[in-house]
Amino acid sequence: MALFFNTTLFPTSKSLTCCRSSPETQISKTPQKPQETPIFKIKGPSTLSGHITISGSKNSSLALLAATLCCSGSSLLHNVPNVSDIKAMASILSSLGAEIEAFDGKMMVNSDGIRKVEVDLEEMKKIRGGFFVLGPLLARFGEAVVDLPGGCNIGKRPVDLYLRGLSALGAVVELREGKVWAHAANGRGLVGGRFRLDYPSVGATETLLMAASLADGVTVLSNVAKEPEVVDLARFLRDSGASIEGAGTETIVIRGKSRLHGSECVITPDRIEAGTFILAAAITRSCISMSPVSPSHISCLIHKLMKAGCRISQSDQQTLEVSAVPTYIGGNLSGFDIRTSPFPGFPTDLQPQTMALLTTCSGSSLVEECVFDKRMSHVRELQKLGAKIQVCESTALVLGKQNGSSLRGSHLVASDLRGGASLILAGLAAEGTTEINDIAHIDRGYENIDWKLRRIGADIERLAPAGHPL
Ligand SMILES: CC(=O)N[C@H]1[C@@H](OP(=O)(O)OP(=O)(O)OC[C@H]2O[C@@H](n3ccc(=O)[nH]c3=O)[C@H](O)[C@@H]2O)O[C@H](CO)[C@@H](O)[C@@H]1O
Numbered sequence: 001m002a003l004f005f006n007t008t009l010f011p012t013s014k015s016l017t018c019c020r021s022s023p024e025t026q027i028s029k030t031p032q033k034p035q036e037t038p039i040f041k042i043k044g045p046s047t048l049s050g051h052i053t054i055s056g057s058k059n060s061s062l063a064l065l066a067a068t069l070c071c072s073g074s075s076l077l078h079n080v081p082n083v084s085d086i087k088a089m090a091s092i093l094s095s096l097g098a099e100i101e102a103f104d105g106k107m108m109v110n111s112d113g114i115r116k117v118e119v120d121l122e123e124m125k126k127i128r129g130g131f132f133v134l135g136p137l138l139a140r141f142g143e144a145v146v147d148l149p150g151g152c153n154i155g156k157r158p159v160d161l162y163l164r165g166l167s168a169l170g171a172v173v174e175l176r177e178g179k180v181w182a183h184a185a186n187g188r189g190l191v192g193g194r195f196r197l198d199y200p201s202v203g204a205t206e207t208l209l210m211a212a213s214l215a216d217g218v219t220v221l222s223n224v225a226k227e228p229e230v231v232d233l234a235r236f237l238r239d240s241g242a243s244i245e246g247a248g249t250e251t252i253v254i255r256g257k258s259r260l261h262g263s264e265c266v267i268t269p270d271r272i273e274a275g276t277f278i279l280a281a282a283i284t285r286s287c288i289s290m291s292p293v294s295p296s297h298i299s300c301l302i303h304k305l306m307k308a309g310c311r312i313s314q315s316d317q318q319t320l321e322v323s324a325v326p327t328y329i330g331g332n333l334s335g336f337d338i339r340t341s342p343f344p345g346f347p348t349d350l351q352p353q354t355m356a357l358l359t360t361c362s363g364s365s366l367v368e369e370c371v372f373d374k375r376m377s378h379v380r381e382l383q384k385l386g387a388k389i390q391v392c393e394s395t396a397l398v399l400g401k402q403n404g405s406s407l408r409g410s411h412l413v414a415s416d417l418r419g420g421a422s423l424i425l426a427g428l429a430a431e432g433t434t435e436i437n438d439i440a441h442i443d444r445g446y447e448n449i450d451w452k453l454r455r456i457g458a459d460i461e462r463l464a465p466a467g468h469p470l
């Protein structure tokens with residue numbers, strides 16, 4: 001049933017032309033199921049202060065771990081985050097025969113002993129990054145068999161661009177029994193080619209970059225993703241002997257090499273983790289600092305927050321200080337609109353966390369999710385805390401704080417990684433106790449998020465599910 005936004009109840013200049021339901025009717029009871037993963041219990045509202053160390057990027061690490069399969073000899077990656085997606089990726093590489101040593105945030109990978117090109121692990125279906133092994137296996141060993149990928153359940157996530165791009169490099173690709181079967185035509189190995197992506201997909205760009213680095217001849221990829229993780233991957237491949245020009249722009253030119261050697265690389269700081277902590281400071285009206293951060297990787301978020309009234313300053317090249325303390329912001333932070341898009345646009349991976357903040361700002365805000373078609377499942381949970389949000393397909397109208405109203409603690413369920421993080425942020429701002437179930441989603445991509453938050457003053461505990469040790 002399509003309902004219309006009621007302007008008398010929530011006066012605003014903005015409106016949605018259709019909504020799935022009114023804010024009240026949208027709150028439905030989540031079916032109870034036995035709890036199997038730990039729970040976060042948060043007592044709010046919190047005021048945060050202190051310094052956060054930002055971990056290495058999960059998404060860069062996944063791509064670089066796949067890229068080690070392109071290299072002979074050992075590769076050493078520094079600043080790899082200790083999150084469950086990385087453990088799953090390490091299991092995938094080990095299952096293929098790679099030797100992996102992990103110590104103190106570093107990972108040493110040697111794939112000279114690869115003995116198979118088929119991944120048959122459940123992990124493949126859980127994470128997105130596992131699929132990135134397709135390009136390197138095909139390019140170095142001439143064939144690969146991989147399951148279709150998993151990752152966050154945030155909409156349709158096809159792999160047509162990966163497959164069409166690999167075909168343009170001389171691969172024969174077939175989709176059978178939920179798996180991708182690929183081999184280099186005539187057993188000749190991949191060859192350079194030209195391919196224009198219909199959409200600048202991050203994963204397809206990374207896959208083709210790795211494959212083309214070992215293809216015979218020149219490859220020109222256009223309309224590619226410009227995300228910092230793509231630039232990180234190109235840097236690693238270049239240090240390993242690849243010839244790549246244009247990473248970070250719309251067109252990448254790769255001159256294929258017959259062999260790459262292992263190299264050493266420091267993973268770039270996780271811009272999504274940094275953005276999440278910036279938003280934690282904003283939603284709790286606190287002041288915190290964090291490092292290492294590359295501000296240019298999240299400039300879109302920084303500009304929006306500064307316009308909303310936050311003070312964000314850079315005390316040295318890699319340290320950011322964020323302040324939203326009431327004495328500084330005066331009244332309240334102002335709501336603002338966001339529209340997600342590929343880099344350098346507003347990152348989709350910060351949309352849910354930003355929406356949590358907007359529920360506490362003044363005025364109404366529009367949130368348009370334009371990268372994934374079903375990235376709104378956090379809305380129902382935020383509504384359980386009392387947030388006023390209406391959704392029409394991939395657009396949400398957030399009605400900010402009304403006449404002193406505030407979020408109130410409740411029992412919530414995380415259903416994806418960033419949606420889960422948005423619930424933590426809302427729980428920090430809410431009055432009373434918030435419990436978040438299914439936090440395994442959050443552990444996929446945030447290293448010790450509860451420990452980091454406790455160190456800056458949050459009251460957040462990780463509880464074991466009944467009958468299970470932590
Ligand atoms: C492990 C990893 O790095 N994950 C990130 C990566 O995901 P991922 O690489 O999966 O994201 P993509 O950039 O590929 O997806 C963006 C859009 O492209 C579409 N698409 C993609 C591939 C394809 O073959 N066909 C197609 O239509 C998708 O359905 C989606 O609508 O980039 C996303 C966008 O910044 C981030 O949210 C994810 O955190």
Ligand SMILES: C=C(OP(=O)(O)O)C(=O)O
Pocket residue numbers: 127128129150151152153154349417418445
């Ligand atoms: C969507 C994400 O990850 P993945 O692509 O691995 O599902 C994310 O990191 O927010």
